[in-house]
Amino acid sequence: MTTDSKTAWIEQEIATLKEQGLFTNIRTIESAMDGWVTINGKRVLNFCANNYLGLANHPTLREAAKNAIDQYGIGPGAVRTIAGTMSLHVELEKRLAEFKGVEAAITLQSGFTANLATIPALVGKGDVIFSDRLNHASIIDGCRLSRADIVAYEHNDPADLRRKIQETKLDGRALIVTDGVFSMDGDIAPLPELYEVANEFGHLLMVDDAHGEGVLGRGGRGIVDHFGLHGKVDIEVGTMSKAFGVVGGVVAGKQVIVDWLRQRGRPFLFSSAMTVPDVAACLAGVDLLEQSTEQVDRLWSNAETFKNALREMGFDTGHSQTPIVPVMLGEAPLAQQFSRRLFEEGVFAMAIGYPTVPQGKARIRVMNTAAHSPQDLEKGLAAFEAVGKELGVL
């Protein structure tokens, strides 16, 4: 068999994606990540990064990373359980646990690996996972890796969860898992009601707070704080790659669960630790959030302004309750065309299509941040209005 014939199917798949408007053209950012970025030599307003608080290029975090490199170097040189645990990792875990009001925390390389570490460590063959139908891919993959049976319940529907639990024969353990803020729609999981169900049946409850960290709760302490559910949610998974503007994953909760993940979380055991500058920048991020709510407040004020204005123009912004604002457009080619036209108007906002969202639910996903000024918001809104009218969406 020639190489060509072995890979011909991939060429075919890619051609089909292009025909369907589902092929992702990846933009290259030529500047620091911020409210404005440079792409193809052009300065554009950035409405699609998860850099909620504008920390990705914050001077305090940059300084902390540089100082840490001078003191500790760059790479950890090993997995955490061999020689990769540095005092900085231990300090970050302690600070994150305090910040979130839990007994303990463990850091991983990313939010994705945090889910892959946690779910298979808690449930396995013969156990059952009850998972929200719209959960993030990293939760889905964690569930699959665990080899437990997966029962999907209807999105944000505690009554359906209860029904599904009652209908499911259970011989082993059970885990209920949900996104905290759903990343493509910006709606919030009904965590108090999910807790009621988890508590009724004595099942473990886990929330992935990737988009709630630094966004929801007092000073950005996350969804558990937002709902006042401290001590009731067993596991909070989070990421340092969004509001904290760095990279890294975290699992927070009871000491015993964190102790267990240090023994059985496979990405913790078999993949090297977070790097020195990342950890140091995250520590500086925790300091900032503990000192002031300024960034979190600005994020919410910007998001409310932008979302309300889009709605008043007549855009369908779905069920967003957070700074993630989907501008629903329907078919993927329209969303791609919308995104291209926005870019020509100096606004960077990516189209999202299948498989990230269901077929026929393509959208522009607007990510508001604290890094935008009132003038930025006005410019962005003007571009949305102009393109919306031009393409017959408004």
Ligand SMILES: Cc1ncc(COP(=O)(O)O)c(C=O)c1O
């Ligand atoms: C809900 C959710 N969980 C986990 C992740 C993965 O986080 P990370 O980028 O840190 O791997 C994401 C990021 O897209 C997410 O949206």
